[in-house]
Structure formats: structure tokens, C-alpha cells
Amino acid sequence: MSTTDVIVIRITGDSGDGVQLVGEQLTITAALTGRDVRTLPDFPAEIRAPAGTVAGVSGFQLAMAEHAIFTAGESLDVLVALNPAALKNSLEHLNQGGLLIINEDSFQDKDWKKAGMEKSFLDNCAEHYQVVSFPLISQTLLAVEAIELTKPQATKTKNFYVLGLVLWLFDLPTTTCQAFIAKKFKAKPDVAKANEMSLLAGYNYAMTLELSRREYMVGQTSRASGEYRQITGVEAVGLALATLTTHTKVPMLVSGYPITPSSSILHECARLADFGVQLIQAEDEIAAICACIGAAYGGRLALTCTSGPGLDLKSESLGLAVVTELPLVLIDVQRAGASTGLPTKTGQSDLRQALYGRHGEAPLAVLAANSPADCFNTIIEAFTIALRYMTPVIVLLDAYLANAAEPWEIPAVESLNLPEIKYNRFPKPFQRDENLSRSWNIPGTKDFIHQLGGLEKQGDEGRVSYDADNHQKMVNLRNEKIQGIAASYAPLVIEGDAKAGILLIGWGSTYGSLKSAVAQCLAQGLPVAYVHLRQLNPLPNDLGPLLKSYEKVLVAELNTGQLCQLIRATYLVDAQSISQCNGQPFSVSQLVHAINKEANYELL
Amino acid sequence: MSSYKREDFTNSNEVRWCPGCGDYAILAALQKMLPELGLAPEQHVFVSGIGCAGRLPYYMNTYGFHTIHGRATAVATGLKTMRDDLTVWVVTGDGDALSIGGNHLIHILRRNVNVNILLFNNQVYGLTKGQFSPTSQKGQVTKTSPQGVTNEPLNPLSLALAAGASFVARAVDKDPNHLSAILKKAHEHKGCSFVEIYQDCNIFNNGAFDEFAVKNNRADNTIVLEEGQPLLYGAQKDKALHLAVEGFQKVAAEEGLYHHNPASFIDAMQLARLRFPDFPVPLGVYYQQERPLFTLEQAVKKSVSDLPALYRARASWQQS
Numbered sequence: 001m002s003t004t005d006v007i008v009i010r011i012t013g014d015s016g017d018g019v020q021l022v023g024e025q026l027t028i029t030a031a032l033t034g035r036d037v038r039t040l041p042d043f044p045a046e047i048r049a050p051a052g053t054v055a056g057v058s059g060f061q062l063a064m065a066e067h068a069i070f071t072a073g074e075s076l077d078v079l080v081a082l083n084p085a086a087l088k089n090s091l092e093h094l095n096q097g098g099l100l101i102i103n104e105d106s107f108q109d110k111d112w113k114k115a116g117m118e119k120s121f122l123d124n125c126a127e128h129y130q131v132v133s134f135p136l137i138s139q140t141l142l143a144v145e146a147i148e149l150t151k152p153q154a155t156k157t158k159n160f161y162v163l164g165l166v167l168w169l170f171d172l173p174t175t176t177c178q179a180f181i182a183k184k185f186k187a188k189p190d191v192a193k194a195n196e197m198s199l200l201a202g203y204n205y206a207m208t209l210e211l212s213r214r215e216y217m218v219g220q221t222s223r224a225s226g227e228y229r230q231i232t233g234v235e236a237v238g239l240a241l242a243t244l245t246t247h248t249k250v251p252m253l254v255s256g257y258p259i260t261p262s263s264s265i266l267h268e269c270a271r272l273a274d275f276g277v278q279l280i281q282a283e284d285e286i287a288a289i290c291a292c293i294g295a296a297y298g299g300r301l302a303l304t305c306t307s308g309p310g311l312d313l314k315s316e317s318l319g320l321a322v323v324t325e326l327p328l329v330l331i332d333v334q335r336a337g338a339s340t341g342l343p344t345k346t347g348q349s350d351l352r353q354a355l356y357g358r359h360g361e362a363p364l365a366v367l368a369a370n371s372p373a374d375c376f377n378t379i380i381e382a383f384t385i386a387l388r389y390m391t392p393v394i395v396l397l398d399a400y401l402a403n404a405a406e407p408w409e410i411p412a413v414e415s416l417n418l419p420e421i422k423y424n425r426f427p428k429p430f431q432r433d434e435n436l437s438r439s440w441n442i443p444g445t446k447d448f449i450h451q452l453g454g455l456e457k458q459g460d461e462g463r464v465s466y467d468a469d470n471h472q473k474m475v476n477l478r479n480e481k482i483q484g485i486a487a488s489y490a491p492l493v494i495e496g497d498a499k500a501g502i503l504l505i506g507w508g509s510t511y512g513s514l515k516s517a518v519a520q521c522l523a524q525g526l527p528v529a530y531v532h533l534r535q536l537n538p539l540p541n542d543l544g545p546l547l548k549s550y551e552k553v554l555v556a557e558l559n560t561g562q563l564c565q566l567i568r569a570t571y572l573v574d575a576q577s578i579s580q581c582n583g584q585p586f587s588v589s590q591l592v593h594a595i596n597k598e599a600n601y602e603l604l
Numbered sequence: 605m606s607s608y609k610r611e612d613f614t615n616s617n618e619v620r621w622c623p624g625c626g627d628y629a630i631l632a633a634l635q636k637m638l639p640e641l642g643l644a645p646e647q648h649v650f651v652s653g654i655g656c657a658g659r660l661p662y663y664m665n666t667y668g669f670h671t672i673h674g675r676a677t678a679v680a681t682g683l684k685t686m687r688d689d690l691t692v693w694v695v696t697g698d699g700d701a702l703s704i705g706g707n708h709l710i711h712i713l714r715r716n717v718n719v720n721i722l723l724f725n726n727q728v729y730g731l732t733k734g735q736f737s738p739t740s741q742k743g744q745v746t747k748t749s750p751q752g753v754t755n756e757p758l759n760p761l762s763l764a765l766a767a768g769a770s771f772v773a774r775a776v777d778k779d780p781n782h783l784s785a786i787l788k789k790a791h792e793h794k795g796c797s798f799v800e801i802y803q804d805c806n807i808f809n810n811g812a813f814d815e816f817a818v819k820n821n822r823a824d825n826t827i828v829l830e831e832g833q834p835l836l837y838g839a840q841k842d843k844a845l846h847l848a849v850e851g852f853q854k855v856a857a858e859e860g861l862y863h864h865n866p867a868s869f870i871d872a873m874q875l876a877r878l879r880f881p882d883f884p885v886p887l888g889v890y891y892q893q894e895r896p897l898f899t900l901e902q903a904v905k906k907s908v909s910d911l912p913a914l915y916r917a918r919a920s921w922q923q924s
Contacts, residue, residue: 032921176919229920239915246908251901253686275914276904280685283711287678290671290708294651294682297669298690302682320672410915413908443649443667443683443690451661453670463617464662 005065007170008073011162012059012090013082013103018159023060025163029176031230031407035064038071038512039405040585057089064170070371070512074587078169080162082106082136085115091125099211100129101165103136103158132209136161143201144194153191157198164202169211174203224409231408233372233401237331238268238277240379244301245276247418252301255280255288260343261399262307262333285313289330293317296326297452299423299442301383305331307399308343311350315358318392322362322478324452325430325438327386327393329379334398336583345583346400348508349559354394355537355566361475363482365389366537368396370511373408375401378534384419389485390437396536398558400585401509424448428460436481438462486538492531492546500527502599503550505575507533507563510586514556517591524592526599536563539570547573554578554598556591608639615665626777626803627656630724631663633777637784638666641791643691650693651680653700656731656805657724660695674705677712680719685900691791692719698739699729702758706738713767713796715898720790720797723760726805727812734808746808760800761876761890765869770795772872772891776802776817782828782887794894816885825880829888834860837884845883847871852878866892 009026013019020041030037040061063073078099081087083106094100102122112119125131140158141151160181167174178196185192231239245252254269254277256262269277282288285306292302306314311332321328334350336342354366365385369378375397382393425431426439429450433439441448450462456474458465465471496504496518506514511532518530529550533540547553547567553575555564561577568575578594580586613635621627638648648666652658654673661668667690671679676694684692694712701709701723712719728746729735735748739760743752764772771793775783783801790797802813816825823839835845836857844860845852851874852862865871872891878884906914 028919032919034921034923225923227920227922229916229918231918235918239911242906242914243908243911245904246906246911249904251686251904253682253900255682273901274905275910276901276906278686278900280681280900282678283707286675287681287708287711290675290678291682291685293671294669294679294684295686296682297679298683298687300686316672317675324669410912410920413911443687444646446644446646449646449665449667451664451668451670453661453668454672455670 008063009078010061010076011080012086015058019058022159022163025177029172030064038063041403057086070515084112101132104133105135105137147194157194160195160199161202164199165206168203168206226409228407230405232405233375234264236375240376242275248421251276253295254303255282255291256305257285257288259307259310262305265305285310289314289317292328296328302328307333308335319358319362320454321392325390329382329393331395333402342583346398347558351562363479365393368508372406387419398509430462431460483538486541496530497527498529500529501551502528503553504530505555513586516588520592544571606642613638624806629777633780633783637787648691651676652695655697655700657697677708681717694721698725698737702738710767713769716795717898723800724803726803728809730805764798769798771797773889774800778817825884827884827886829864
């Protein structure tokens with residue numbers, strides 16, 4: 001039986017349709033049976049926008065392949081649209097000849113009206129796509145009629161009907177989903193039974209459709225051997241925190257204020273109390289970081305997380321953490337802005353704010369994770385830097401990274417490089433070690449009494465000082481300390497064709513798209529070298545020499561060229577920007593096009 | 605008997621408040637009282653915000669943190685909840701606590717974090733050189749209100765009570781013995797203690813409280829609140845307040861049948877509403893009621909050996 005390369009499916013419906021649940025189960029089943037998977041939940045800003053409207057559309061996209069893949073795909077092989085609004089949102093992404101599955105029950109006159117569309121929209125669909133249209137709700141109700149449920153309860157099982165159908169299509173087993181149903185609805189055996197019947201009915205119905213499913217089947221991947229699980233960025237953050245607290249035996253305060261999309265980090269941490277991760281849902285963004293500063297002063301680990309406008313609100317407090325040289329980590333789950341902007345969409349436009357968004361001279365370390373699984377390493381690295389250099393660290397994630405999932409090779413705890421904590425290393429709080437890092441002297445310790453504050457510091461004791469020369473010295477010293485962090489970095493990894501004339505640079509969540517684009521360029525005969533930065537401040541020491549060894553430097557990022565400008569300014573190289581600011585991840589085809597355009601610039 | 609002395613809580617830092625500032629008296633009262641608590645200096649942390657009061661931690665031989673404007677309460681929340689072994693004091697002013705830090709104040713009170721908040725209320729912005737504050741009185745002339753303040757002032761005690769404070773008291777800088785006694789009670793209270801201290805800014809709001817706070821005026825114009833005692837005042841203790849249906853009323857001592865009940869929220873609210881000079885100023889504990897504290901677990905219960913199971917909380921698979 002032949003198998004195909006990468007299959008991309010999007011399931012889309014109302015935000016109340018349970019689309020995310022279907023997507024998650026499909027992902028786990030695919031991963032468990034050895035496919036490589038990448039997912040992209042694209043949920044609406046309005047949690048429950050009016051059903052059937054375009055604003056209320058919730059989607060879940062999954063790419064699976066037999067080989068390693070790095071994005072959730074861009075054009076669709078299969079589109080499941082549960083209502084006209086969902087169709088409107090996604091049809092343009094469906095490949096010609098792709099499979100379109102629609103729920104007839106939700107394609108009535110009133111549904112078209114709600115979506116602001118004409119019924120004729122479907123007219124030529126059959127010419128372009130393979131259309132399967134069936135009454136999902138009626139068939140679901142029939143499937144579960146043997147069980148005494150209210151009609152809304154029975155209707156609710158329809159997402160499992162869809163799941164069953166899709167599982168068959170991809171030649172995936174139903175067993176994992178059946179186990180999931182049994183566990184999730186343990187307390188409601190009737191509901192569990194109904195969901196299972198619905199799942200199997202969907203699976204069996206698909207069998208009767210006489211679809212050619214060959215095109216939708218993929219073989220197994222050849223990933224390095226080891227034990228894997230699916231992990232989202234947010235889950236990776238939680239596991240990293242629990243790893244840090246259990247290793248150091250020091251409790252951690254996580255404090256945040258609910259804001260999309262970073263709130264999911266708070267949800268994750270709320271489950272980790274036994275692991276020493278304590279949560280304060282603060283009254284506002286400022287209180288959240290200030291509580292962390294208080295915890296850090298007390299010798300505890302501290303993490304605050306936020307998104308978008310929340311980062312603005314934390315700026316002043318970050319300055320206090322810089323001057324008092326206290327270790328804490330701030331996670332900024334970037335979203336598309338400015339202001340409220342597109343709160344559920346992704347972007348990388350907070351880079352400049354992370355680097356410079358404080359009054360005075362207030363340098364701090366800035367890192368960015370490059371994939372959901374990499375969030376685990378990045379958070380551990382952030383705390384390692386915070387503790388070793390006694391500094392606040394900003395970690396830039398984004399909406400895509402936080403929610404997307406990928407396989408993560410479960411590490412052996414002994415193999416991890418974890419930080420050690422030592423308090424009261426020197427008698428005076430501002431006595432410094434070879435890294436210029438001060439001594440973390442904590443309250444409750446006899447003979448280490450000191451007072452800390454935002455006023456300028458002088459000498460080992462950190463006495464308040466208004467002296468002009470001292471301020472100059474301290475500004476230089478704090479900057480030198482942060483610049484020194486680069487000495488701890490691993491060397492840059494050059495991917496693609498290191499000998500190429502073109503160097504592509506990226507950072508953060510675009511890793512998957514850029515890596516795929518570079519692979520395509522190489523396949524097309526265009527040599528491209530590729531470096532992905534994890535550390536944005538200080539920049540790696542080996543970046544400057546590397547840049548000078550390429551004729552052309554391209555910087556791709558989901559903003560208007562913030563890193564590009566920084567690279568031009570720092571290294572005086574004529575770097576060109578590939579930028580996108582539409583709230584979506586890069587698409588590989590557009591990247592390949594942009595790289596080609598820049599490569600052939602002289603020829604045009 | 606405590607083995608600590610006043611000198612254990614003082615340091616050699618040069619105190620930089622204006623000569624004659626009420627902050628000196630409060631600092632002295634604190635340093636006199638702290639040895640009585642029997643706790644080592646290193647067990648205390650003074651957390652302050654911005655303003656003249658914010659300098660206080662530098663003058664104490666205890667741990668101290670001079671934070672940013674309005675946020676001392678938020679910093680103290682993180683410190684105390686993660687370090688329950690420490691005794692945490694918040695030093696704040698009327699601008700710091702009630703204007704820029706108003707939000708954090710109400711939330712630390714409602715959560716009942718076990719810290720002691722000392723609000724130095726001088727009814728003016730001193731460090732920024734004389735602008736009106738949220739407690740400035742109507743008509744008060746300041747640099748930003750040359751025609752007199754037109755805004756209604758905020759009542760810190762009413763606010764604290766409404767926010768759910770479990771200990772609410774008031775004292776004056778000019779009566780250090782009473783102030784010390786109240787500070788000690790604030791420390792003894794298990795919960796968030798809120799103490800408003802009328803403090804004279806002799807530069808920008810000189811003598812604002814003299815009519816009732818200075819020694820010669822106190823007998824006639826203040827009432828020292830004592831649990832279970834009538835609200836008597838006057839040099840001869842010949843006057844009293846009585847709580848009638850329509851609120852407190854001034855009566856002769858023998859008609860003062862009301863006895864102070866700090867457990868009553870309603871009575872505390874009525875007391876907090878009394879305005880000088882229509883009424884004498886009640887000093888002491890207005891309200892005290894123990895209720896659950898906001899605390900967090902102090903230990904890491906799980907260990908590294910629990911990580912492998914945590915890593916596998918979601919289904920894993922073996923890739924061969």
C-alpha cells in the first residue's frame with residue numbers, strides 16, 4: 001500500500017463544537033502509532049462568539065508524516081467544516097482535489113445567513129474538491145438513540161463522530177480514544193457509552209463512504225529511538241519548573257494576572273503545588289511581578305508570565321529587579337498587537353520591548369524558545385542564567401509556541417544540566433564573583449543584614465549613592481555583567497549549507513518554518529546557511545564573525561524587522577529583512593519565495 | 605524578658621528626613637518597641653514604597669527593601685507568602701498606599717496576608733515637594749492646589765475596613781508610647797494589620813494634626829480606644845461618645861453607655877466615619893477579628909524521583 005508524504009487536516013467549527021478535543025485525540029493517536037505530528041490550534045478571541053458566525057470559528061490543524069516535520073503545514077489535504085462560517089474561513093487553504101467534509105445539518109438557510117454567505121458558495125465546490133456532505137447531527141442522534149440522554153447531551157457527542165470518521169480516513173485505531181473517553185467520563189457512564197458509540201459510528205460510517213483513503217495514509221517515522229510524548233510549550237514550561245524546584249529543593253513563586261494567551265501557564269502551574277510551585281493569581285500585572293521580586297528577595301525561585309500589554313505594565317518593576325540584581329524569570333507569550341490587537345494570534349513584535357523597554361539603562365538577559373519542546377530547555381537555561389548572574393531574564397514565547405504540540409523525547413533527569421543555588425556567598429550583598437554576580441544574601445540570616453532598594457548602589461554594601469562617578473561605574477558594571485553571560489553559551493549551530501553565500505537568521509517560534517524553507521531551498525538547488533538564535537541578549541559572541549563570512553544575510557521574523565535592525569546596528573552588516581506581521585506563523589512557500597527573491601536580487 | 609535592646613535595631617546610616625519631621629518619632633517608637641517582641645533583628649523585614657516614609661528601612665538594623673512607588677504591599681505579599689518565618693512590615697505613605705498603590709492595598713487586606721502595614725499619613729506629597737495627596741483635606745493649599753483642594757479626601761480606615769482588613773488601628777506620631785503599644789498589637793495580630801499613623805510634615809503641611817495630636821490638646825480631642833471600655837474624653841474624662849441609632853453622639857460621661865467593641869465591623873465603620881473637629885479623634889484599635897490567612901506551602905513535597913512519572917503524565921510511546 002503506498003503512503004503519502006505529509007498529510008494536513010484542519011477541523012473547524014464553532015468554538016463550542018469540541019474541535020480542540022477532537023484535534024488533541026487525533027494528535028495523540030497519530031503520535032502513538034509512530035507518525036510525526038505538528039499541531040496548530042487556532043482558537044477564536046471570543047471564547048463563545050455567537051454560534052455560526054465567522055468570529056466564532058475555532059480550528060485545529062494537524063500535520064502528520066512518516067518523516068520528521070517542522071510545521072503544522074500550510075495547505076490542507078482534508079478540511080472538516082462544521083458550518084458555513086468555518087468553511088468560509090478555511091476553504092481557500094484546501095488543496096485542489098482535497099477532501100472537504102461538511103455537516104449538512106449546519107448548512108441550512110439560516111446558517112448561511114448567520115455567516116453572511118450565499119448558499120451558492122458551495123456550488124462549484126464539487127468541481128474542485130472531493131466533497132462528503134452528510135447530516136452529522138441526525139446521524140449522531142441515531143447512533144446514540146439507544147442511550148437515554150437529553151437531546152443537547154446526545155448532540156454533544158457529535159465531535160466523537162467526526163473523530164471516528166477522521167481516524168478511519170487516516171488508518172488510525174480507535175483504541176486510544178476509547179480509553180480516553182472511558183477515563184474522562186468515568187463519573188458519567190451513560191455519556192461515556194454514548195461518546196464511544198458515536199466514535200465507532202463515525203468510524204464505521206467512513207468505511208461505507210467508498211473514499212479512497214490511500215491518499216490520506218502515512219507510514220511511520222524514523223525518529224531517533226527513545227521514549228517520546230506530545231508536549232505543548234505550556235506543558236514544557238510546567239515540567240521545567242517542577243524539575244527546577246525538585247532539583248534545587250527551593251520552592252518557586254509563579255505569579256501572573258490572567259491574560260490571553262499566557263494564562264494557560266498559570267493553569268499548568270496550579271497543578272504543581274506538590275512540586276513546590278506556588279501560585280498567586282495577582283490583582284494586576286504589576287502586583288504579579290512585584291510578588292515575584294518579594295519572593296526572590298526572600299531567596300525563592302520566582303516566575304511571572306504575561307502577554308501583550310502585560311509586558312508594558314511590568315516594565316518599571318523589571319527596572320527594580322535589574323538595580324537590586326534579583327533573580328527572576330519573566331515569560332512573555334507574545335501575541336499580535338499593539339494594544340489589545342489580536343490577542344489569540346501570534347507574533348514576535350515584543351523583541352525591542354524585551355531588550356529596551358525600561359527607563360534608564362536597565363540591561364537584562366533575553367532568551368527565546370524555538371519549539372514547544374524547546375520551552376523545557378529554555379526555561380531551565382533562563383533560571384540558570386538568572387541564578388548565576390543574579391539578574392531578571394525575559395523569555396519570549398508566542399501564542400503559537402505555547403499551544404502547538406510536538407513530540408518530546410523524555411529526558412533522564414540525571415542528564416539535565418540544572419542550576420545549583422548558594423545563598424550568602426559573601427558577607428556583603430554587593431560583593432561580586434568572577435561573573436560580576438552579587439551575593440544572594442537572604443533575610444533571616446544573622447550577620448547578613450542589609451537594605452536593598454531601587455536607589456543607585458555603591459560599594460560592596462550597596463549603600464545609597466548619588467555620586468556621579470559611581471553611577472557611571474554602576475551603569476557600566478551592570479552592562480558588563482549582562483554582556484558576560486554570552487561566555488556561557490554553546491557555540492552557534494549552522495544548519496543548511498554552511499558553505500552557502502546566503503545566511504538566513506531566525507529566532508523564536510519560526511524555527512520549524514525556517515528549517516523547512518531552508519530544506520526546500522536546498523532541494524531546489526539554492527544553497528542557504530541557517531542560524532537560529534536562542535539568545536537575544538546578549539547576542540552570542542560568535543555571531544559577529546559568522547555574519548562577516550557570508551555575502552548576504554537575511555533575517556526572517558514575525559515583526560517589522562526588529563532583530564534585523566539590531567544586527568545591522570550591532571555588526572554593520574547589510575542584513576535584509578523578511579518580515580510578516582499578520583498574526584500567523586510563516587508559511588514555508590512564502591519564505592522560500594522571499595529567500596529566492598533576495599538571493600536573485602541582483603538578477604532582477 | 606527579651607534579650608534585645610533598642611541599639612540592636614538601630615544602625616549608623618545618616619537619617620535624612622527634614623529636621624522636625626514626624627517620621628523621626630515613628631522610627632524611634634518602632635526601635636523602642638521591637639526589642640519587646642523578642643525576635644532577632646534578622647527575623648524582621650521592612651518593605652517600603654516611595655515617599656519620605658519609604659526611607660525608613662535604611663535606618664533600621666533589620667532586613668529592608670525600598671521598592672517602587674505603591675508596590676510595597678505587592679512585594680510584601682510575595683515575600684511573606686513564600687517566607688512565612690519572617691516578620692514583615694510594610695512602611696507606606698498616603699500617596700504610596702492610597703493613590704498609586706491603592707489596588708495592591710485593598711488586595712493585601714482582602715487576602716489577609718500576615719504582615720503589618722504602617723501608613724504614614726501626612727496628607728501631602730512630601731518627597732515631591734508639596735502636592736496634594738488623596739488624604740489632603742478640602743481647601744488645603746498646596747503647590748498643585750493654590751486655590752485649595754476641591755476633591756473629597758479618602759478615609760483610609762473606612763477603606764481598609766471595607767477591603768476586609770482584620771486589624772485596623774490609628775495612632776499619632778506625637779504620642780510615641782501609645783504608638784508603640786499599637787505597633788505591638790499590630791504585630792501580635794495574626795493577619796493583615798493596618799495602622800494609620802497621623803504624621804506631621806512640618807515643611808509642606810505643618811501642624812496639620814496639632815489641634816488634636818499634640819500633648820496639650822489630646823485629652824480634649826482624642827479618645828483612646830480600649831476594648832470593653834466607654835469612649836471617654838476630656839481632661840476630666842467628663843465627656844463620652846454614645847452609639848445611637850443614627851451613629852455616634854457626644855454625651856456626658858455618665859451617659860456614655862457604649863463600650864468599645866473591636867469585634868464589631870459595623871461599630872468600627874461608624875467610628876471610622878467620625879470627623880474632627882465635629883468629633884474627637886478615636887485612637888487605638890478600631891477593629892480586630894481573626895480570619896483565615898493567605899499562606900502558601902513552604903516546602904517542596906515531591907522530589908526528583910517523582911519527575912519521571914510527571915514527565916509521563918501524558919501518554920508516551922517508545923520509538924525504536
